[in-house]
Amino acid sequence: MTIRTKATAIGINHVALEVGNIAEALAFYGRILNFTITSQSENAAFIYFGDQFINFAKGRTQAPDEKRHFGIAVDDKELVRDTLIEMGVALLGGRFLDFLDPWGNRVEITTYTNIMFSKSTAVLRGMDMDHLQKTDESLAELDKHGLGTLDDSS
Structure with missing residues (x-):
């Protein structure tokens, strides 16, 4: 029996x-992306992309991000x-599609089909x-990391 020392x-x-x-x-963000708003108030909003979400929280006061960023995978990066x-x-500039939103948050846009990140077939179906x-290339990268092919049985 293996004793676990940390969570995965x-x-x-x-x-x-x-x-x-x-x-x-x-x-x-609504001009750029399709998403579902599940909750909204004057101080917060939750926008969903299938099974993941961004929580907009009112209160940005720091300087614009230089390197810190998050990425959003889309179906059409050129759009x-x-x-x-x-x-x-x-x-x-650079090799990625990065920009600053009006509050200085750095966002990187990438194409879903070209990266290792995957959603289940059921989630993709729910998102149409x-x-x-x-x-x-992305399937080979998944395989290289022992993640195999995408599960189509969901």
Whole structure:
């Protein structure tokens, strides 16, 4: 019998993101992304992407993030790029699609099909995104880490 000395992290459930104004944050991110708002008040809002969420919390006061960031996987990164440009949001350059939101939070946008991160078939189906297919490279990366193929039985 193996004695466990620490818990295993299963994933990231949510990110709490400080913003200056909840309604403005919902409007800003709502121009870029489809999501479901499950709760909203003057001080907080919860937006869901399937089984994960971002908690907008009123109160951002620190300087803009330089390196600290979080990533959002999307079905169409170029559509996000085009929308950000149309909105006049400055892109930060480099090999990723990074930008600062109006409160200085650094956000990285990546394409779901090109990365190792995976959602179950059931979650993708619930999001009406079950047509998305991982690239051969991302499937190979999953396999390299012993995560095998995606479970289609859910």
